[in-house]
Amino acid sequence: MNQTVKHLVDPNDFTVEEINQVIDLGLKIHSNPAQYARLCEGKILGPLFYEPSTRTRLSFESAMLRLGGQVLGFSDANTSAVKKGESLADTVRVLDDYCDALVMRHPMEGAPKLASEYSTVPVINGGDGGHQHPTQTLTDLISIKYYKGHISNLKIAICGDLLFGRTVHSLLKTLSRFENITFYLISPPELKIPKHLKDYLLDTYDVSISEFTDLEDCIEEADILYMTRIQKERFLNEEEYMRLKDSYILTRDKLSEAKSDLMVLHPLPRVNEIHYDVDRDPRAKYFEQAAFGVYVRMALISILLEVADHA
Amino acid sequence: MLKVTGIQKGIVIDHIAKGNGIKIFEKLNLAKVNYPVVLLINVSSQKLGQKDIIKIQDNVDIDFTMLGLIDPKATVNIIEDEKIVSKMSLEIPKEVTGLFQCKNPRCVTSVDDYAVPKFTRVENGKIQYRCNYCEELTEYKL
Numbered sequence A: 001m002n003q004t005v006k007h008l009v010d011p012n013d014f015t016v017e018e019i020n021q022v023i024d025l026g027l028k029i030h031s032n033p034a035q036y037a038r039l040c041e042g043k044i045l046g047p048l049f050y051e052p053s054t055r056t057r058l059s060f061e062s063a064m065l066r067l068g069g070q071v072l073g074f075s076d077a078n079t080s081a082v083k084k085g086e087s088l089a090d091t092v093r094v095l096d097d098y099c100d101a102l103v104m105r106h107p108m109e110g111a112p113k114l115a116s117e118y119s120t121v122p123v124i125n126g127g128d129g130g131h132q133h134p135t136q137t138l139t140d141l142i143s144i145k146y147y148k149g150h151i152s153n154l155k156i157a158i159c160g161d162l163l164f165g166r167t168v169h170s171l172l173k174t175l176s177r178f179e180n181i182t183f184y185l186i187s188p189p190e191l192k193i194p195k196h197l198k199d200y201l202l203d204t205y206d207v208s209i210s211e212f213t214d215l216e217d218c219i220e221e222a223d224i225l226y227m228t229r230i231q232k233e234r235f236l237n238e239e240e241y242m243r244l245k246d247s248y249i250l251t252r253d254k255l256s257e258a259k260s261d262l263m264v265l266h267p268l269p270r271v272n273e274i275h276y277d278v279d280r281d282p283r284a285k286y287f288e289q290a291a292f293g294v295y296v297r298m299a300l301i302s303i304l305l306e307v308a309d310h311a
Numbered sequence B: 001m002l003k004v005t006g007i008q009k010g011i012v013i014d015h016i017a018k019g020n021g022i023k024i025f026e027k028l029n030l031a032k033v034n035y036p037v038v039l040l041i042n043v044s045s046q047k048l049g050q051k052d053i054i055k056i057q058d059n060v061d062i063d064f065t066m067l068g069l070i071d072p073k074a075t076v077n078i079i080e081d082e083k084i085v086s087k088m089s090l091e092i093p094k095e096v097t098g099l100f101q102c103k104n105p106r107c108v109t110s111v112d113d114y115a116v117p118k119f120t121r122v123e124n125g126k127i128q129y130r131c132n133y134c135e136e137l138t139e140y141k142l
């Protein structure tokens, strides 16, 4: 095991100061990308995608290519050399010799953590089951910092599947460490955040959490509205679904109740939870958010590869 | 009363709650060792009414974490030259490795042989452990 290599497996692997460093570097790269275009020349990033996720993988690959580096990995465990039955530990001990950093997407929760215990190069969690997705959180935070100028004193409404939504779990765990954060959590009763996570946040951080079933009950208070996808199959109760389904679809009409400087975010892909007519509202920032995902990943990769100072 | 002679050198695990003796015996794999072991059950006790006792000769290297998990109220006496040279009280362990499974079916420890389940105790009044991999809470039950 290698304890000295820096990984980003769990949001808590980075201190608030380190998170701010990544975000600030991401913003610098965003304003002057040319200066960073050869930063990772001669370096290889290894995307190990045990389940397909085109968006996350392409965001990482774009980030590495824009830094002048190269990528070498796989995008589906079934079509790769990684056969079922081989321990992740073995795979990682081979691939860490081929690459300078690894990005892992895996259906099993805790898989990137296991990989990090055996890897001699940095491991980045690209999403593990319903657990965590820390680079989506960096994407969310850089967007907030860019548009709000700060990541503190914010009321953040998070809506959708809060039980299985790993982007939500990472966001909650990370934002709770910033100052004066209030969460409004909107979900059907079946899809509230896991109790262990709620207990952990309330026991560990000075954070306020209120839970709602209807979006209308808190939308006018929010500085940020973070929408996530909610699948009909997730509801246990058909009646409850019929009652609530419209509550979780954001429309221009609903936005009329909201603050004029609200930011609407979404980790994408969207299905129908944000009506297309919201796209024209200046408060809709989810496509800009996706673009920032590349810049913040560029920052993360250069910091983990210890080349950030060479620009 | 049944008479069992003392041991010369080794460990006596005393004040085991009635019924836990056999569980400790099994969990410590004492049926498979090659040194003398005695398991006494339903021994009368002033403190407990009835208790179980385990005496292990020659070996003092047992898993105290496991013992603390099964029966934190048991006491451990280390014996040398037929005398108790130290008495230890047990604690419910803060860290546990590999002694039970994570309850989360989506946890990597449930599919990967290399991933030994590791847990950290949560201070919430119950005996609950947070998985170091998936963070789900598992309540320890024998």
Ligand SMILES: [Zn+2]
Residues within 6 Å of the ligand: A110, B102, B103, B104, B107, B108, B109, B131, B132, B133, B134, B135, B136
């Ligand atoms: Zn687990």
